[in-house]
Amino acid sequence: MRVMAQLAMVMNLDKCIGCHTCSVTCKQAWTNRGGVEYAWFNNVETRPGQGYPRQYQDQEKWKGGWELNKRGKLTLRTGSRLKRLLNIFANPDMPTVADYYEPWTYDYQNLLSAPPSDTTPTAKPKSSITGEDTKVTWGANWDDDLGGGPAQIGKDPLLGKLSEQVKLEFEQTFMFYLPRICEHCLNPSCAASCPSGAIYKRAEDGIVLVDQDKCRGWRQCVTGCPYKKIYFNHKTGKAEKCTFCYPRVEVGIPTVCSETCVGRLRYIGVLLYDADKVAEAASVKDDKDLYPAQLDVFLNPHDPRVVAEAERAGISGEWIEAAQNSPVYRLIVDYQLALPLHPEYRTMPMVWYVPPLSPVVDVLSETGHDGESVGNLFGAIDALRIPVEYLAELFTAGDVGPVRASLQRLAAMRAHMRKVNLGEELDDSIAESVRLAPGEIESMYRLLAIAKYEDRYVIPGGAGSEAHKLEALTTGCSLDGDGGPGMTAFDVMAEKFQLTDTNGAAPTDKTKRINLLDWDGVRTDGLFPGNGSSGNGATGNGAAGTAHEPEAIA
């Protein structure tokens, strides 16, 4: 047994309202620069839908992830190492900007500078890449809320795997949102396809990063990643990706996407796993066995033998404790509510999802049924093949069993908690029908419905124990801030984190723009254009730590 620790995330899709706040704040923090205009480290796509980039899940076309070769050995779907090198001069399976979308802005200046005329001046769309006039024909969330209708949604690669009858009905029945970041896989195919060895998995927390100094721009990783979560910066010629906001989690505060999530649907926690078992688990023959195989790789942090091995492997007490309190472990292993995204890619992804029950409830309510009665819900889960089969294509390589089990537990929780809330006589058979004790259902309910900041994010790190106090900063009184205990984590992070907008990454006319990564939630300098005060841009040397001192604010 070789114990390693991984920071993992779970998203509860029942709560996602598709507001794109996570995408926007992530973009502000990480990809608000030239060269990655088209890149969204976090994106939210409507399912069914084509996704971003378009039809990225069609691995026949894009050749992402791993597959088993004839001898049953794990190889990159895109080919052997030698084949990779022979294709290095022109990657045959690489999406171009057009597959994501041509980024654009508008010629706003024309609205102000156009000469007097009979017609209203217009702001023409301009390509952010060439600066020339462009036609806006696609975007990162173009088919949001099933926009474009069957003509667009029908191109969803997952729908192709469903039966004909199911496909025809899907539109009336369901729709949900799927926020996506890098999966920080246990068996990352992007890293495996990097010729330079620039992509690495951090031994301490499992975060997958691109060494910007070692990347040589061979762009094989873009193809290697089946989730298409590696983006090629066309200005610097280097690959970039979601960093799990490592400067934040290193000091115990959650990623920007989690922090700003309106629905509070994201959970971050530590998982311990057996690194010796990863390759074996990723090589199981049947795609449908990949989900249970990955569950087997995770270790029980309460098992004294695991704790002893973890200590022997140099994992600190703080990390082991975090693993024992991990909300992610509870959702994935204890309740088996959360499921991996596309386990059939064999990368062992580490951002998991609680499948959405809401579409099922909605259908029941719309047809005049009681959407919270356990009998109705259980019946509907089975009768409405469409959501279950579609979700199974997404989360369990087509195996409807685990999806149905997860949805049934959610349904049982609804029915049980309604009885609790209405003061009705409790029916223990509800809990038993999903193999849980009534007490377990209630603690599962607390984790899903009312978990506070410190329950949702259990992140070990220097100032981690203080991190929950930061939540008050974004909504609370500014007097609570300066010098208060809650500032610690931000101060540490601001000192650690070097990338600010002063280093030339920002457009020349926006050098005073604030970077959300080290925004303390209080200052307004740099948030609005033209107020003339000094944002972090004025501190010059890139260390924004000084901006938290009172004199810097005044």
Place this chain on the structure above:
Amino acid sequence: MSTLLWLALPYIALTSFLVGHLWRYRHDQFGWTTRSSQMHESRLLRLGSPLFHFGLLAVIGGHVLGLLVPKSWTEFVGITEGMYHLVSVTAGTLAGTATVAGVAILLYRRFTVSAVRKATTRGDKVMYAFLAAAIVTGMFNTVGENLIGGGYDYRSSVSVWFRGLFTFSAQPELMTGTPLSFQVHNVTVLVLLGIWPYTRLVHVFSAPLGYLVRPYVVYRSRDPQRPDANRYARAWGDQHE
């Protein structure tokens, strides 16, 4: 004049080549990249780029044989001048044609595809001018001089001079009698070598052969040292200094 061209220029160019690479490797890891434009356009690139790169690898191989292997060695193993000429002209013409076709497609692409044109820096343009000139003059030497023109035995002059550079016994007078097209080719290539380390051509030296033997997934520990705050400032923002 011949001393300047065939003694001073080569040493300046080769020194710049060597020192420039060392300097850039130490100070500009972030800028060391292919700066691929495949994101913008893939169809023409998939046609032109392999033609160009594989053609050029063969051309470089041919140069190693022709310039570095002395004539006496090949004669010792029984290869006559006639045989050598036949092989070198045939292989050289094939490889050269692929390279020229490739670079023509790539240049056409660079001029006509708007996004690729916009991604071209001033340094790229200078580099492309010398690279294209070196390829065109080299192709002329192979096809014009050696295939159609009856052949010129550069192994008795150019090659001897070139090897002399590395033993510090160069004889610049060996170059004065050579055909003009060979002289032009040599000068363009020397200038190209001189500017090489300051262009994206550095990616040649990152050929990732280690990929064939390293483990698939790389693990790395968090760097315990504080990163140098100025390291990226240099790479990102020349205009701010």
